[in-house]
Amino acid sequence: xxxxSITSNSQNLLNPYLxxxxxxxxxxNELPGIVQGECIxxxxxxxxxxxxxxxxxxxxxxxxxxxxxxxxxKHHDGHAHITEMYKKGVRIFIVEKSISLNEIPQAACIxxxxxxxxxxxxxxxxxxxLDIPIVAITGSNAKTIVKEWLSQTVAADYSVVKSPRSYNxxxxxxxxxxxxxxxxxxxxxxxxxxxxxxxxALQKVIEPTIGIFTNIGSAHDKGFKNREEKIxxxxxxxxxxxxxxxxxxxxxxxxxxxxxHLPTFNWSLQSSATIEYSIAAKDSFQTQIxxxxxxxxxxxxxxxxxxxxxxxxxxxxxxxxxxxxxxxxVSRKISGLQAVGMRLELKxxxxxxxxxxxxxxxxxxxxxxxxxxxxHVKQSEVKTVILSDVLESGLDSAVLYKExxxxxxxxxxxxxxxxxxxxxxxxxxxxGRAEYYPTTEAFIKDLTKTVFEKEIVLVKGxxxxxxxxxxxxxxxKVHETVLEINLDALIHNLNVYRSKLKPDxxxxxxxxxxxxxxxxxxxxxxxxxxxxxxxxxxYADEGARLRENGITLPIMVMNPTLSSFDTILRYELEPExxxxxxxxxIIEYAQAKQKHIGIHIKIDTGMKRLGFEKxxxxxxxxxxxxxxxxxxxxxxxxxxxxxxxxxxxxxAHQLNLFDEVISLFQTTLNYSFIKHAANSSGIxxxxxxxxxMVRLGIGLYGVESAGLYQNELQAISVFKTHxxxxxxxxxxxxxxxxxxxxxxKPSKIATIAVGYADGxxxxxxxxxxxxxxxGVRCPIIGNVCMDMSMVDVTDAHAAQGDEVILxxxxxxxxxxxxxxxxIPYEILTSVGARVKRIFYSE
Ligand SMILES: *Cc1c(COP(=O)(O)O)cnc(C)c1O
Numbered sequence: 001x002x003x004x005s006i007t008s009n010s011q012n013l014l015n016p017y018l019x020x021x022x023x024x025x026x027x028x029n030e031l032p033g034i035v036q037g038e039c040i041x042x043x044x045x046x047x048x049x050x051x052x053x054x055x056x057x058x059x060x061x062x063x064x065x066x067x068x069x070x071x072x073x074k075h076h077d078g079h080a081h082i083t084e085m086y087k088k089g090v091r092i093f094i095v096e097k098s099i100s101l102n103e104i105p106q107a108a109c110i111x112x113x114x115x116x117x118x119x120x121x122x123x124x125x126x127x128x129x130l131d132i133p134i135v136a137i138t139g140s141n142a143k144t145i146v147k148e149w150l151s152q153t154v155a156a157d158y159s160v161v162k163s164p165r166s167y168n169x170x171x172x173x174x175x176x177x178x179x180x181x182x183x184x185x186x187x188x189x190x191x192x193x194x195x196x197x198x199x200x201a202l203q204k205v206i207e208p209t210i211g212i213f214t215n216i217g218s219a220h221d222k223g224f225k226n227r228e229e230k231i232x233x234x235x236x237x238x239x240x241x242x243x244x245x246x247x248x249x250x251x252x253x254x255x256x257x258x259x260x261h262l263p264t265f266n267w268s269l270q271s272s273a274t275i276e277y278s279i280a281a282k283d284s285f286q287t288q289i290x291x292x293x294x295x296x297x298x299x300x301x302x303x304x305x306x307x308x309x310x311x312x313x314x315x316x317x318x319x320x321x322x323x324x325x326x327x328x329x330v331s332r333k334i335s336g337l338q339a340v341g342m343r344l345e346l347k348x349x350x351x352x353x354x355x356x357x358x359x360x361x362x363x364x365x366x367x368x369x370x371x372x373x374x375x376h377v378k379q380s381e382v383k384t385v386i387l388s389d390v391l392e393s394g395l396d397s398a399v400l401y402k403e404x405x406x407x408x409x410x411x412x413x414x415x416x417x418x419x420x421x422x423x424x425x426x427x428x429x430x431x432g433r434a435e436y437y438p439t440t441e442a443f444i445k446d447l448t449k450t451v452f453e454k455e456i457v458l459v460k461g462x463x464x465x466x467x468x469x470x471x472x473x474x475x476x477k478v479h480e481t482v483l484e485i486n487l488d489a490l491i492h493n494l495n496v497y498r499s500k501l502k503p504d505x506x507x508x509x510x511x512x513x514x515x516x517x518x519x520x521x522x523x524x525x526x527x528x529x530x531x532x533x534x535x536x537x538x539y540a541d542e543g544a545r546l547r548e549n550g551i552t553l554p555i556m557v558m559n560p561t562l563s564s565f566d567t568i569l570r571y572e573l574e575p576e577x578x579x580x581x582x583x584x585x586i587i588e589y590a591q592a593k594q595k596h597i598g599i600h601i602k603i604d605t606g607m608k609r610l611g612f613e614k615x616x617x618x619x620x621x622x623x624x625x626x627x628x629x630x631x632x633x634x635x636x637x638x639x640x641x642x643x644x645x646x647x648x649x650x651x652a653h654q655l656n657l658f659d660e661v662i663s664l665f666q667t668t669l670n671y672s673f674i675k676h677a678a679n680s681s682g683i684x685x686x687x688x689x690x691x692x693m694v695r696l697g698i699g700l701y702g703v704e705s706a707g708l709y710q711n712e713l714q715a716i717s718v719f720k721t722h723x724x725x726x727x728x729x730x731x732x733x734x735x736x737x738x739x740x741x742x743x744x745k746p747s748k749i750a751t752i753a754v755g756y757a758d759g760x761x762x763x764x765x766x767x768x769x770x771x772x773x774x775g776v777r778c779p780i781i782g783n784v785c786m787d788m789s790m791v792d793v794t795d796a797h798a799a800q801g802d803e804v805i806l807x808x809x810x811x812x813x814x815x816x817x818x819x820x821x822x823i824p825y826e827i828l829t830s831v832g833a834r835v836k837r838i839f840y841s842e
Contacts, residue, residue: 035118043108063089123174139214195223211238300331359467388461389420405429508534521549540564590629621668643681718808741782759830
């Protein structure tokens with residue numbers, strides 16, 4: 001779950017035009033009426049105007065005029081942050097639970113039934129003041145890309161406000177709409193729902209005049225009785241639209257829209273519609289479209305060839321026709337569409353730097369999100385931001401750059417590199433370290449003199465600044481085989497497991513073996529940020545690395561040795577103790593150092609791996625009772641077969657034995673300790689094994705090892721490489737070592753840049769493994785080599801440089817594991833250290 005906040009800038013005394021415009025601002029004394037709440041404490045300054053809606057205490061940009069909405073969420077209670085927000089200067093609070101007003105004596109406080117509804121009411125109020133076209137986009141897929149493309153194509157003629165990234169939820173939508181101000185001439189927002197009754201709320205906030213329905217697929221099917229109900233629910237967004245734009249080739253959508261008699265402006269590639277398109281020609285990189293409208297006929301080119309991009313671009317083209325553009329204008333705008341990278345990526349860069357590549361757009365909301373991501377991943381203490389002119393703000397430059405300066409200051413950026421002609425305004429407002437360049441070229445020319453070292457660099461620029469040139473200069477380019485990690489999916493998975501637990505059950509996340517191959521402290525950082533209780537690693541050194549990178553959570557070390565005790569003490573790690581000699585050593589060590597050490601007692605209840613036996617327990621409990629410096633933080637055991645029903649009797653036996661051991665400790669030790677037993681599959685299959693804490697491993701990384709709830713989890717990693725070269729071979733020739741690869745017809749063979757040294761198992765050779773090239777599964781041919789492999793790409797439209805998916809959504813890690821008779825754990829943890837990890841957030 002993510003929390004956002006968006007600043008609105010309409011009220012600012014520095015804005016010289018303001019007095020000539022109708023104000024759409026809300027003052028504190030109007031607020032109770034707007035959110036239908038009860039004012040339980042009056043403001044001392046009732047005429048203050050509201051500037052920022054904040055729902056996450058970490059996202060406060062400037063306290064003046066900020067309203068904090070305390071939301072009692074599933075995993076996070078905003079009410080816990082009220083005092084902290086007050087201390088930071090916030091003076092307006094919306095709450096949904098009773099709170100102590102003593103803590104916030106000077107603040108206005110309004111009690112509502114639901115803080116989320118109150119947030120929506122504020123945005124809806126603002127929306128109502130403006131009479132401009134508002135586009136709302138919904139559908140199962142492609143909402144964000146259609147929104148971005150539509151914004152790109154109309155930006156020259158309109159002052160656009162749009163949802164940042166994919167802010168389309170019950171919270172994301174009001175925060176997006178709140179950014180509207182008097183100077184905007186069009187709003188483009190996306191709306192997403194996961195269950196019934198949600199869309200009505202979003203409709204009230206957006207009140208769109210133009211609706212776009214992209215398509216319908218299986219996403220969130222679970223929240224609805226059937227497809228029809230899902231379409232009906234989505235259409236509620238368009239209840240008061242002047243027009244609904246959609247593709248009538250989607251029969252289910254077409255049928256429902258027709259049945260509801262909504263005003264339409266539709267398009268089709270197959271039959272009659274308001275705008276009729278047909279594919280006139282296609283080559284390897286563009287598609288020629290013939291278009292027929294009521295009045296005109298003509299052609300235009302799309303710079304794409306895949307079906308999904310064609311559909312998305314045609315939604316945009318149709319909307320442009322609706323807005324009154326001519327075929328020539330549409331043609332010019334559409335031919336300039338670019339594939340958009342809509343995610344924030346963290347990449348390794350030269351000189352021990354990390355890069356966050358967000359060189360795609362630059363508006364205020366996007367900047368605030370990117371700065372937050374910077375904080376969130378925190379790979380280095382030194383934060384640098386390379387920033388272009390901020391476009392599309394609809395703001396006066398003094399107001400704008402004052403705001404940018406406050407963002408940069410709040411985010412504690414140490415170094416700013418500002419590029420562009422307008423951003424020089426920042427000099428007046430920002431007094432941190434900053435360098436100014438007129439153009440991207442000027443900066444690149446100077447790059448040899450500029451040193452970046454051990455920094456985390458956020459590269460954030462508007463499209464026209466072409467900051468990708470900067471990114472490619474700073475980035476590592478050694479080995480283009482990468483493992484991409486979707487941080488949102490990881491958190492999604494964490495929350496799936498959380499939903500299976502009682503609210504007070506703690507979670508220990510297993511980040512051993514480089515977080516099952518997906519990255520070390522990057523993953524730990526994120527888990528810490530999302531409030532897990534404990535981390536566990538295999539070795540003390542792994543724990544030390546986490547501490548050095550800012551992890552403050554308690555960390556259990558599963559394989560401690562006498563020689564690692566110094567590290568354990570120095571970094572405040574907590575060893576697992578599993579046998580009598582080790583226990584004696586740690587007690588003596590703590591005694592000698594006169595330092596307290598917390599330990600975890602591992603009990604072997606049947607795994608026959610590490611652990612004390614039940615017969616040892618009376619004695620060690622006595623021993624522990626009489627030590628001064630060593631304290632038992634937890635007692636735990638590990639289940640040997642929690643994933644398989646056939647061994648359930650054995651699991652029950654393990655748990656019984658564990659219960660007996662726990663009571664032995666309880667009667668001897670006169671203090672309490674945490675009890676835990678369940679791993680990922682144990683969480684899913686044995687509620688009675690949750691105890692006080694669970695130990696979550698593989699499930700976080702997207703594999704449901706019990707095999708019951710796989711659909712609820714998301715794959716977190718994609719292992720990918722590219723084609724280095726393509727060859728055509730005849731049936732007489734052979735491929736690779738020992739001439740193992742043979743073909744039965746003339747074939748196209750691609751060499752890909754991954755081998756067993758990267759963790760691509762040699763057993764995938766000779767057709768056992770398959771990879772995905774341009775959506776087509778292609779078999780490995782011949783033996784896998786150390787750094788390379790060969791693939792039969794005869795059936796894929798493959799070219800040199802094309803991307804090759806080794807695992808991800810298709811094939812999945814589990815598919816690969818089955819092929820070579822192993823388990824997903826081995827596939828995940830084998831991905832080699834030289835494979836670059838890229839972390840991103842949608
Ligand atoms: C690795 C490990 C886990 C996590 O197991 P998963 O099956 O990955 O959830 C739990 N407990 C211990 C002791 C472990 O070593």
